[in-house]
Amino acid sequence: NAGVTQTPKFRILKIGQSMTLQCTQDMNHNYMYWYRQDPGMGLKLIYYSVGAGITDKGEVPNGYNVSRSTTEDFPLRLELAAPSQTSVYFCASREAGGLDTQYFGPGTRLTVL
């Protein structure tokens, strides 16, 4: 199992550009999450999904969109990049029921200039 994979690892965007951060998990987990991590601020939940076709907002959803068409994939879309979106983005997944362990991907470091 590769676990949770994220692409790209690094990206530099110009203000106003758009991009999609990819997240894939091969553990057949129903739950998936997107977090952003800013220095000294911990992790903040952006969006999450409890299964294919179901998504919901987290703590800091503004400026982002998500979709969940399959169990495996949970892409995060930035439509109009702003410097405030410079951050490290982590995707995580969890199986339904049972343990509450969230498994994190390696992250995408995004810089908006």
Add this chain to the structure above:
Amino acid sequence: QQQVKQSPQSLIVQKGGISIINCAYENTAFDYFPWYQQFPGKGPALLIAIRPDVSEKKEGRFTISFNKSAKQFSLHIMDSQPGDSATYFCAASLPYGNNRLAFGKGNQVVVIP
């Protein structure tokens, strides 16, 4: 508003010593309290977790102590090793909340030989 507060912000410990990180929370409805460990350039990984029906949980050199009345929980790393140098995040989630984790800001622990 930070729902989960960690202290101290950073910690330097000698090899073989005990590292103690504290976490305080406000919402008494939280029912799951994990600690995540993150190495530079990596995603967080679950280290140990506790539910409020027990006051202590131990896994190897790592122990969580939980004080429900004080709304605090702490991570103790016994016999600290240089390989334990990392950032540690406490978190909490609500029952029936789809395991949406509220993270603390993180503590950087450095273990010196």
